[in-house]
Structure formats: C-alpha cells, structure tokens
Amino acid sequence: MWEGLGSLLLCLLMVSSAPGPPPRRPARELDATPRTTIPYEELSEARHFGGRAHNYSTLLLEEASGRLLVGARGALFSLNAQDIGDGTHREIRWEASPETQSECVRKGRNNQTECFNHVRFLQRLNATHLYACGTHAFQPLCAAIDSEAFTLPRSFEEGKEKCPYDPARGYTGLIIDGGLYTATRYEFRSIPDIRRSRHPRSLRTEESPLHWLNDAEFVFSVLIRESEASTVGDDDKVYYFFTERATEEGSGFSQSRGHRVARVARVCKGDLGGKKILQKKWTSFLKARLACHVPLYETLRSVCSLDGGAWAHTRFYAAFSLAAQWRTLEASAICRYDLSDIQASFSGPYMEYLDGTRRWGRYDGAVPEPRPGSCITDGLRRRGYNSSQDLPSPVLDFVKLHPLMARGVGPARGRPLLLKRNARYTRLVGTPVTVPAGPTYDVLFLGTVDGWIHKAVVLGLGMHIIEEAQAFLEPQPVESLVISAAQHSLYVGAPGGVVQMPLSRCSRYSSCYDCILARDPYCGWDPRGRGCREAAVAPNRTALIQDMERGNRGCEGGADTGPHLPPRNRSVLRGDDVLLPCDQPSNLARASWLLNGSRVLMDGRDGYRVGVDGLLVMDTRPEQSGHYSCYAEENGLRTLLASYGLTVQPILSAPALAPGPPPPSHGAHLSPDVRLLYVLIIAALGGLCLVLASMLLYVVCLRGSGRRRTYSLARGTGRAGGSAVQLQTVSGQCPGDEDEGEEGTDRAGGPEGGGLLIIPGEGTPAPPPPPPAAPRAELSNGVGALPSRLRRMNGNSYVLLQQSENRAPTLPCSFTEELSRILEKRKHTQLVERLDESSV
Numbered sequence: 001m002w003e004g005l006g007s008l009l010l011c012l013l014m015v016s017s018a019p020g021p022p023p024r025r026p027a028r029e030l031d032a033t034p035r036t037t038i039p040y041e042e043l044s045e046a047r048h049f050g051g052r053a054h055n056y057s058t059l060l061l062e063e064a065s066g067r068l069l070v071g072a073r074g075a076l077f078s079l080n081a082q083d084i085g086d087g088t089h090r091e092i093r094w095e096a097s098p099e100t101q102s103e104c105v106r107k108g109r110n111n112q113t114e115c116f117n118h119v120r121f122l123q124r125l126n127a128t129h130l131y132a133c134g135t136h137a138f139q140p141l142c143a144a145i146d147s148e149a150f151t152l153p154r155s156f157e158e159g160k161e162k163c164p165y166d167p168a169r170g171y172t173g174l175i176i177d178g179g180l181y182t183a184t185r186y187e188f189r190s191i192p193d194i195r196r197s198r199h200p201r202s203l204r205t206e207e208s209p210l211h212w213l214n215d216a217e218f219v220f221s222v223l224i225r226e227s228e229a230s231t232v233g234d235d236d237k238v239y240y241f242f243t244e245r246a247t248e249e250g251s252g253f254s255q256s257r258g259h260r261v262a263r264v265a266r267v268c269k270g271d272l273g274g275k276k277i278l279q280k281k282w283t284s285f286l287k288a289r290l291a292c293h294v295p296l297y298e299t300l301r302s303v304c305s306l307d308g309g310a311w312a313h314t315r316f317y318a319a320f321s322l323a324a325q326w327r328t329l330e331a332s333a334i335c336r337y338d339l340s341d342i343q344a345s346f347s348g349p350y351m352e353y354l355d356g357t358r359r360w361g362r363y364d365g366a367v368p369e370p371r372p373g374s375c376i377t378d379g380l381r382r383r384g385y386n387s388s389q390d391l392p393s394p395v396l397d398f399v400k401l402h403p404l405m406a407r408g409v410g411p412a413r414g415r416p417l418l419l420k421r422n423a424r425y426t427r428l429v430g431t432p433v434t435v436p437a438g439p440t441y442d443v444l445f446l447g448t449v450d451g452w453i454h455k456a457v458v459l460g461l462g463m464h465i466i467e468e469a470q471a472f473l474e475p476q477p478v479e480s481l482v483i484s485a486a487q488h489s490l491y492v493g494a495p496g497g498v499v500q501m502p503l504s505r506c507s508r509y510s511s512c513y514d515c516i517l518a519r520d521p522y523c524g525w526d527p528r529g530r531g532c533r534e535a536a537v538a539p540n541r542t543a544l545i546q547d548m549e550r551g552n553r554g555c556e557g558g559a560d561t562g563p564h565l566p567p568r569n570r571s572v573l574r575g576d577d578v579l580l581p582c583d584q585p586s587n588l589a590r591a592s593w594l595l596n597g598s599r600v601l602m603d604g605r606d607g608y609r610v611g612v613d614g615l616l617v618m619d620t621r622p623e624q625s626g627h628y629s630c631y632a633e634e635n636g637l638r639t640l641l642a643s644y645g646l647t648v649q650p651i652l653s654a655p656a657l658a659p660g661p662p663p664p665s666h667g668a669h670l671s672p673d674v675r676l677l678y679v680l681i682i683a684a685l686g687g688l689c690l691v692l693a694s695m696l697l698y699v700v701c702l703r704g705s706g707r708r709r710t711y712s713l714a715r716g717t718g719r720a721g722g723s724a725v726q727l728q729t730v731s732g733q734c735p736g737d738e739d740e741g742e743e744g745t746d747r748a749g750g751p752e753g754g755g756l757l758i759i760p761g762e763g764t765p766a767p768p769p770p771p772p773a774a775p776r777a778e779l780s781n782g783v784g785a786l787p788s789r790l791r792r793m794n795g796n797s798y799v800l801l802q803q804s805e806n807r808a809p810t811l812p813c814s815f816t817e818e819l820s821r822i823l824e825k826r827k828h829t830q831l832v833e834r835l836d837e838s839s840v
C-alpha cells in the first residue's frame with residue numbers, strides 16, 4: 001500500500017550524488033558552481049531604489065560627496081550612497097517633448113521602448129558640473145548639469161556626435177581633461193566610430209579606403225595614464241573594447257570571414273590628427289584581436305580594469321558569451337588580460353589587406369619611422385616630431401592602411417579563468433582585496449541577464465564563485481555595476497530599479513569550516529569571538545583564520561567543527577518510507593550518510609536514496625534501525641549536519657510502544673474507517689503519480705527520439721524557476737577523456753555511463769502537488785516535514801523518471817564537443833535544406 005507513496009516520493013526526490021567513481025570530465029571544462037545561493041527573500045540587507053522611471057542603466061558614484069547619481073529613462077537621480085532607499089533622493093525630470101516623441105514614432109521607432117529620453121552618459125565634467133547625454137527620442141541631447149543645484153540648464157548641447165540614437169546600442173564614453181571620448185554607432189544606419197568631441201581638436205576614425213571599425217558593438221573604454229613615471233615621456237592612452245565583424249580570415253572551423261570577434265583598440269590622448277593626411281582623424285589608432293576561448297566564446301559582454309594604484313599593473317577582466325552561432329545556448333567565459341600583453345601586440349607585426357587576393361595577411365615589409373600608431377615620446381620630440389601633425393606622410397599613409405595587428409591578445413596564462421554554463425553575464429566589476437596575511441586577491445562581481453549577482457575571487461589559474469545572490473525578483477538584465485569601498489557596497493542598475501547590497505556577508509557563515517570553505521577574502525574566522533568576521537573591521541585582524549589558497553586549513557583543533565547536534569529520534573512502521581531531512585548549506589558539498597557510525601550508505605542500494613535535501617529510506621526493515629548521521633563533504637573536509645535515531649517497528653506492534661519520547665500518536669485512536677479512507681487517498685495519489693510518470697516517460701521518449709541527448713542530474717542550485725537547471729551531459733567513453741577533472745571541480749554528478757534519466761522541468765508538466773499526508777505525519781517518520789521540501793524539489797524542476805542501464809554510444813562528452821556537434825549538424829542541415837536557424 002505504501003509503495004504508492006514511495007513511488008510518489010521517488011518521483012519527486014532530487015538526487016544529487018550517486019555511487020560509483022566521480023564523473024569523468026575533461027580538465028578544460030572549468031564549469032563552476034556558486035558555493036552558496038542567496039535567493040531574493042534572504043537578501044535582507046539589500047536597499048532598493050526605484051520609482052516611476054524605467055531603465056536605471058547609468059550609474060555614477062561620487063565617493064567624495066557620498067552620492068550615487070543615476071541616469072534613467074526620462075530622469076536623473078541623486079541618491080544617498082549610504083542608503084539609496086532612505087527617501088532623501090533628488091530628481092531631475094528630463095523627458096522628450098511630445099512633439100519629439102511623435103516625430104520619433106513617425107520615423108518608425110518603437111513608442112514603447114525607443115521614443116523616450118534614455119540617459120546614456122553621465123560623468124563629472126569639472127568641479128562644479130556633471131555632463132549628461134540622453135537619446136531624447138532619437139534626437140540626442142547633452143547638458144552640463146550644476147551638481148549642487150541639481151537642475152537642468154537652460155540650454156542644451158547637440159548630442160548627435162556624442163550619444164547613440166538607439167537606447168540599446170553598445171556605447172562607452174569618458175571625459176578626459178574636459179574632452180569627450182565616445183565610441184558607439186551614433187546615428188541610425190551610420191557606421192560605428194570612436195570620436196573625440198568638446199575638444200579643440202575633434203577626431204574620428206578613418207572610413208576610406210578601409211573602415212577601421214566594422215559593425216562594432218562597444219562595451220568598455222578606459223584611460224591608462226601611461227605618461228606617469230614614464231622614462232620615455234610616453235603619452236596617456238585610451239583603450240576600447242568591442243566586438244566587431246572580422247574582415248580577416250580566421251583559422252579552424254567556423255572562422256569564415258564575417259564572423260564576429262572581440263577586439264581591443266587604443267588611441268593616444270595627445271593625438272591631434274594629421275595635417276594633410278588623416279586630417280581630423282586619429283593617427284594613433286591600432287586594434288588587435290582579443291581571444292578568450294576561441295572559437296566558442298567570441299561575443300564580448302563586459303570588461304573591467306583594475307590597477308591597484310600603478311598603471312603598469314593594469315589587468316582587465318572580460319566576460320564573453322557564446323558566439324552568435326550558438327545563441328540559443330547560455331554560457332559565459334571570463335578571461336583576464338594583462339596590459340603588458342596588449343602593449344606587446346601593439347608593438348608587434350601589422351596586418352595588411354592584399355587587394356590581389358582580397359584577404360588580410362601578415363605584413364612583413366618595411367615599417368616606416370617613427371613607428372606608425374605610437375604616441376609622441378621624448379625621443380620623437382628630440383627628432384622634431386612635436387605632435388602627430390609633424391608626422392611624415394609615409395607614416396600616416398601606413399597608419400591609414402594598417403589598423404590591425406597580426407598578433408592577437410590571448411588571456412593571461414593562456415586559458416580562461418572561468419567557463420560557466422547556464423549563465424549569461426552582462427556586466428562585471430572588480431576590486432582588489434588585501435587579506436590580513438598580506439596577499440591581494442581580485443574579487444569580481446558578475447551581473448547576469450536574469451538579475452543575479454555572482455561574487456567570485458580570482459585564485460591563481462581559476463576562479464571560485466563564492467555566492468550567487470538574486471538582486472531582482474523579476475528576471476532582468478543587470479546593466480550597470482559600481483563598487484564603493486567607502487560604503488562597502490555594490491550598486492546594481494537594471495531596468496526595474498537600483499539595488500545596493502553589501503560587498504560581504506560574513507555573518508552568514510556559521511562555523512569555522514563554513515567560513516574558510518567560503519574562501520571570501522573579506523571574511524575570516526575569529527577564534528576568540530567565535531564568529532566569521534569582516535576582516536577589514538575586526539579588532540584583531542591578524543588573528544583571523546583564513547585559507548584563501550586551499551580553503552580547508554586552519555580550523556583543526558578548534559572546537560568549532562559545527563554546532564553540537566543531539567540526535568533526533570524517528571520511529572516508523574516496517575514497510576514505511578521515511579525521509580531524514582538534511583540540508584546542504586553549500587552547493588559544492590556532497591551529502592554522505594553513515595549508519596551506526598561506520599556503514600556508508602550508497603544511493604540506490606539497500607533501499608536508500610541520497611538527495612541534497614536528505615536521505616530517503618524506502619520500504620523500511622527492522623534491521624535498518626540505528627543511528628544515521630548526515631555529513632557535508634566539501635574540499636576534503638567533512639562536517640556533521642544532522643543525526644537521527646531511527647527505530648523501525650515490526651508491523652503488528654502499536655506505534656505507542658515506540659521507545660524514546662512518545663510521538664503524538666493520534667493515529668492509534670483513529671477509527672478503522674478513517675484509516676481506510678487515508679489509505680485509499682494515498683493509494684489513489686500513488687496511482688495518479690504512476691500515470692503521470694508514465695506520461696512523462698512517454699513525452700521524454702518522444703523528445704528523446706528527436707534529440708538523442710541524455711542528461712544526468714549534476715546539481716540544482718536551489719533557486720526557483722527552470723532557468724537554474726544545471727544538467728550535466730552523461731559522460732560516455734570518449735577518447736582524450738582520460739585526464740580527470742581538476743580537484744575541486746569534479747563534484748558529485750551523475751553516475752558514469754548509464755545513469756538516472758532526468759528531464760529538466762522546463763516544458764514538462766509539473767509534478768503533482770504534495771499530498772495531504774496527515775496520517776503519515778503522526779507516525780513521526782519525517783513525512784510531516786515533507787511538503788515544504790517537495791516544493792523546493794519542485795522549484796528545482798527535476799523529475800526523476802527511472803533508472804537506465806543502457807549506455808548511449810554517441811553521447812557528446814563535454815560541452816565543447818556538444819557545441820561542435822551542434823555546429824556540425826547545423827552545417828549539414830544548412831547544406832541539405834537550409835533549415836530555420838532557430839531550429840538548432
């Protein structure tokens with residue numbers, strides 16, 4: 001009779017770990033899981049700002065005055081940076097007039113999104129004024145705004161040369177010594193350009209005979225003060241990061257001409273343009289390929305730069321998403337670039353366009369002097385080249401035709417820091433954090449397309465994602481991120497509002513192990529005060545326990561292995577199913593269960609199912625009585641989370657005879673009729689579940705025959721909604737798959753080979769709601785605690801269908817291969833019948 005409920009539980013149980021060796025995973029797959037998940041409801045310290053306006057996409061932090069300035073749609077705000085939600089904000093309404101808006105609609109633009117004044121640029125102009133530009137319903141305007149009075153000026157400046165018309169267009173801009181350096185595609189249908197305006201010498205890029213930029217989408221620009229402490233009297237330079245259409249041929253598959261690649265370009269701040277050749281054009285423009293994980297990750301999404309006080313140590317972190325061919329899949333890569341590598345590329349060989357073959361190739365001819373694209377240095381000044389206007393014609397002619405460098409810029413140490421599936425990063429910012437023991441670590445905050453923030457620390461060759469936090473309840477792209485060290489805050493701008501959250505939440509870590517496993521450079525365990533503390537403000541910084549490098553040392557010997565847990569007693573009838581709840585605090589931990597302190601319980605054996613939420617004992621037998629303890633295994637450490645005393649009663653004895661504290665045993669007094677009714681209800685539910693399960697199986701078979709892809713469950717990240725479903729491709733036997741995943745990355749996943757057949761919840765009917773399990777609860781077998789857990793399991797959208805022993809022979813073995821296969825398939829289908837792209 002209870003098998004009905006058993007199969008229901010089985011239907012819903014989320015299984016995280018499985019017996020057998022860890023799944024094989026190529027070392028290159030660095031897929032990372034955030035260690036902890038903080039859903040919106042648990043983000044209690046966050047402050048919010050939002051009002052009638054939309055699209056809070058431009059943030060400017062003024063640390064000195066403690067204000068956070070926000071450019072939104074039709075408005076500018078000045079917020080108190082200490083607490084953006086304290087209600088003391090000031091506002092400038094700046095909307096496009098109805099006439100401008102109707103003209104915008106007449107031009108065929110969207111009256112719901114585009115025909116507004118989207119403030120896209122907001123920076124400090126001088127000591128008294130800010131400078132802002134808005135799209136102004138496709139007639140861009142700019143304004144110098146008195147920051148004290150915080151009101152619009154009486155007259156505006158023309159914005160056509162400074163601000164894109166399109167609110168969604170990639171755009172980056174800087175104010176340097178009063179001059180405006182902007183890069184975008186300005187007008188509708190114009191070509192993209194890097195421009196300097198509000199400057200005695202306005203400059204732009206060259207368009208003939210070659211376009212220096214091709215369909216470029218800009219993401220970031222930064223001034224590097226390379227003149228500081230320069231022994232050669234070098235100039236300051238502005239670096240631009242963007243994705244553009246490649247005109248050169250690539251190598252390898254998919255690298256046909258016309259694919260989009262990431263680039264870095266630079267110009268000299270002191271550039272004045274040429275005198276006759278390249279008049280009013282940059283004479284110092286050079287660009288180079290920026291490679292991260294070629295050819296998969298080619299679309300640049302965001303870049304940040306960190307220098308730690310000295311420009312020579314400048315490093316860039318860049319977020320990439322998959323190249324356009326794979327746009328139906330979500331995945332991101334993070335790469336680091338060192339300024340010295342970019343400089344090396346710009347001082348290397350050039351590329352040249354050969355009219356004969358109509359291809360780009362490496363230029364091996366003579367390079368004129370002074371070196372084309374270099375800034376004016378002391379050496380050149382001594383030779384009489386006081387500015388770019390003095391440069392000889394051969395040099396300028398060369399610059400005109402050779403904007404592209406032959407050698408690309410590769411990621412530091414030759415590999416990405418992070419590859420992440422099921423996440424698309426839209427913005428990132430970083431800050432160096434010095435730990436009490438001395439070293440400095442770069443901490444990055446990555447905003448996703450659905451409103452989450454991933455906090456990560458860069459550790460040697462890789463990155464560790466400390467946590468993921470849901471900044472917005474409604475999924476929406478993070479459009480802007482700013483860090484304030486003074487306020488210890490991160491500000492997040494998105495379409496629906498601005499959120500302020502603390503840079504660290506050390507008090508969330510309850511034990512010493514939890515504190516060091518987090519590997520958060522902001523946090524350390526205080527052995528005297530017995531708490532996880534903010535390292536920056538702890539009274540005795542150097543006494544804090546931290547282990548950034550390994551993340552598992554320092555807590556031995558202390559008594560802080562976790563809270564003391566008295567066993568909870570459970571008593572069940574023979575043949576019942578019982579769930580012993582045990583929540584894993586960390587997504588990286590693996591649950592392990594011991595019976596009577598020695599026997600290790602394996603998932604799927606002897607009627608035990610091990611899940612992230614607990615242990616399910618099915619069809620209990622008296623010999624399964626004993627002491628059960630639940631451990632979290634993470635990074636070589638094992639911590640006790642819960643323990644239970646389980647007593648299985650022979651079927652005939654009354655529950656009232658159970659030892660230990662008598663459970664509320666109303667069940668014993670229920671009339672036989674009522675019990676029969678309960679039994680029938682449960683049987684009916686069980687039957688319903690079986691029917692649903694077979695329907696699901698049928699659906700899967702239908703889909704499966706079309707796709708021939710099988711997944712095993714790797715791990716749920718615990719967030720609600722199907723977007724978080726992380727699936728791991730079942731590893732088959734693949735050549736070159738022999739090297740095991742790196743330590744720490746190969747967490748428990750699906751069993752090797754034939755595994756649990758799991759289908760993602762998306763697109764499948766939801767499992768039936770949890771049953772009213774009233775009579776079961778009274779037997780205190782844990783089922784009473786189940787409904788909430790079931791909901792969580794439902795939230796993870798997993799449905800366990802059946803165990804499968806058959807091994808699909810042609811399974812792809814890694815994400816990379818999976819993508820390659822998709823591409824291969826696409827090529828074929830395109831050759832054969834030119835299928836609609838969305839069918840991939």
Ligand SMILES: *[C@@H]1O[C@H](CO)[C@@H](O)[C@H](O)[C@H]1NC(C)=O
Binds near residue numbers: 111112
């Ligand atoms: C936008 O245009 C649609 C149809 O052209 C119209 O129904 C709608 O009211 C307009 N919305 C606004 C805000 O003007």
Ligand SMILES: *[C@@H]1O[C@H](CO)[C@@H](O)[C@H](O)[C@H]1NC(C)=O
Binds near residue numbers: 126129
């Ligand atoms: C700042 O710029 C504004 C606008 O160009 C100008 O009116 C103002 O005088 C400037 N202030 C200072 C201190 O230079």
Ligand SMILES: *[C@@H]1O[C@H](CO)[C@@H](O)[C@H](O)[C@H]1NC(C)=O
Binds near residue numbers: 054113
């Ligand atoms: C502005 O916000 C709305 C949602 O509030 C969103 O649909 C739209 O795409 C946003 N526009 C831009 C340009 O970000």
Ligand SMILES: *[C@@H]1O[C@H](CO)[C@@H](O)[C@H](O)[C@H]1NC(C)=O
Binds near residue numbers: 384385390
């Ligand atoms: C460069 O400047 C120096 C001193 O300022 C001047 O003597 C020289 O003639 C200038 N050279 C050119 C080519 O203008």
Ligand SMILES: *[C@@H]1O[C@H](CO)[C@@H](O)[C@H](O)[C@H]1NC(C)=O
Binds near residue numbers: 540542543
């Ligand atoms: C700080 O910690 C060190 C090492 O544990 C200890 O020797 C010292 O007395 C502590 N200082 C204070 C002020 O607690």
Ligand SMILES: *[C@@H]1O[C@H](CO)[C@@H](O)[C@H](O)[C@H]1NC(C)=O
Binds near residue numbers: 567569661
């Ligand atoms: C569970 O039972 C054991 C002995 O069987 C007893 O020592 C322990 O205190 C009980 N625990 C609780 C929480 O009642």
Ligand SMILES: *[C@@H]1O[C@H](CO)[C@@H](O)[C@H](O)[C@H]1NC(C)=O
Binds near residue numbers: 626
């Ligand atoms: C565990 O220990 C209890 C007594 O402490 C014993 O009754 C039970 O049989 C043991 N269970 C197993 C599976 O060894």
